[in-house]
Amino acid sequence: MRVFFDSSALVKRYVREPGTDLVLAWCDRADEFVVSVIAVPELISAFCRLRREGRLSADQYRTLKTDLMTDLADALIMDTSPQVLKVAVQSLETHTLRAMDAIHIGCATAAAVDCFLSADRRQYAAAEAIGLKVVSV
Secondary structure, eight states, rough: EEEOOHHHHGGGGOOOOOTHEEEEEEHOOOOEEETTTHHHHHHHHHHHHHHHHHHSSSHOOOOOOOOHHHHHHTTTTEEEOOOHHHHHHHHHHHHHOOOHHHHHHHHHHHHHOOOEESSSSSHHHHHHHHTOOOOOO
């Protein structure tokens, strides 16, 4: 099963919060782990914010970063393409979304994923509206 993890879902693989157990279960179910190229800077940004807030030590930050990069070595990382941008623009024109959320939707569509995981309600609704099977985490 080809599963797309939006950044709001993927972060739950590394940082314990509501939805972590569901994300971990989907990680186990996935035959193919798919993310957008923007997931990497978005997760590193989240880890850095947690570090600045004192919620992660320097060692914990390094461990999370290493774990993320190790996991992504085997992932399908979707880059932007005309197809991705077309779906992203259509999503922005028809839904209230942030630009990066629309790019995730475009990447998931281009990758022809079986399932799209997100913790963002607006993104969830937009992805569902364009025909993606969505799981809210």
